[in-house]
Amino acid sequence: MADQSYPKRCADPTRNEMLSFLCGFYPGEAEQFDWEEAIYWFAHDWHGGQASNLYSALSTSPFHPGPLANGPEPGGMGEMLYQELEAEFVKGPTCQIQWIDACGSPTPDCNPSIGRIRTKDRVQQIAGRGVRFEASPWFHVCKAHAKQMQEPGMEIWEWESER
Numbered sequence: 001m002a003d004q005s006y007p008k009r010c011a012d013p014t015r016n017e018m019l020s021f022l023c024g025f026y027p028g029e030a031e032q033f034d035w036e037e038a039i040y041w042f043a044h045d046w047h048g049g050q051a052s053n054l055y056s057a058l059s060t061s062p063f064h065p066g067p068l069a070n071g072p073e074p075g076g077m078g079e080m081l082y083q084e085l086e087a088e089f090v091k092g093p094t095c096q097i098q099w100i101d102a103c104g105s106p107t108p109d110c111n112p113s114i115g116r117i118r119t120k121d122r123v124q125q126i127a128g129r130g131v132r133f134e135a136s137p138w139f140h141v142c143k144a145h146a147k148q149m150q151e152p153g154m155e156i157w158e159w160e161s162e163r
């Protein structure tokens, strides 16, 4: 089971998008049955509710698993295709740090997260008084941003690596 603090996200491809993606793999070996098995289980495991494309792919699938099955048959072509779907559509967390560009707009950062940072629980001297700051929530951070945390002036930040 995935660690809840590092949730993976799945895109919501349609049945046709998954079919056209899968048809590029194992030409001459994978058959319609294998594609349907992979799509069924992928949609089963990752759909985001009844309004999602994956739920629609699941509920209209011509594939019908055996009563004891809980995933594609281990070692089979369907399982290999299932893994291709995961590699394509399921992503780990990305960096949550945003730059502010010259127009004042935040610029999203889609780089993969390698760890998390937050500001420490600390007391800072401001105008001669000690002011208490509580630790911030954790933010996912990419490699480039994590490196900046080691520079002078960044002492209020603390860091933990992705597990």
Ligand SMILES: [Zn+2]
Binding pocket: 095, 096, 097, 109, 111, 141, 142, 143, 144, 145
């Ligand atoms: Zn970043």
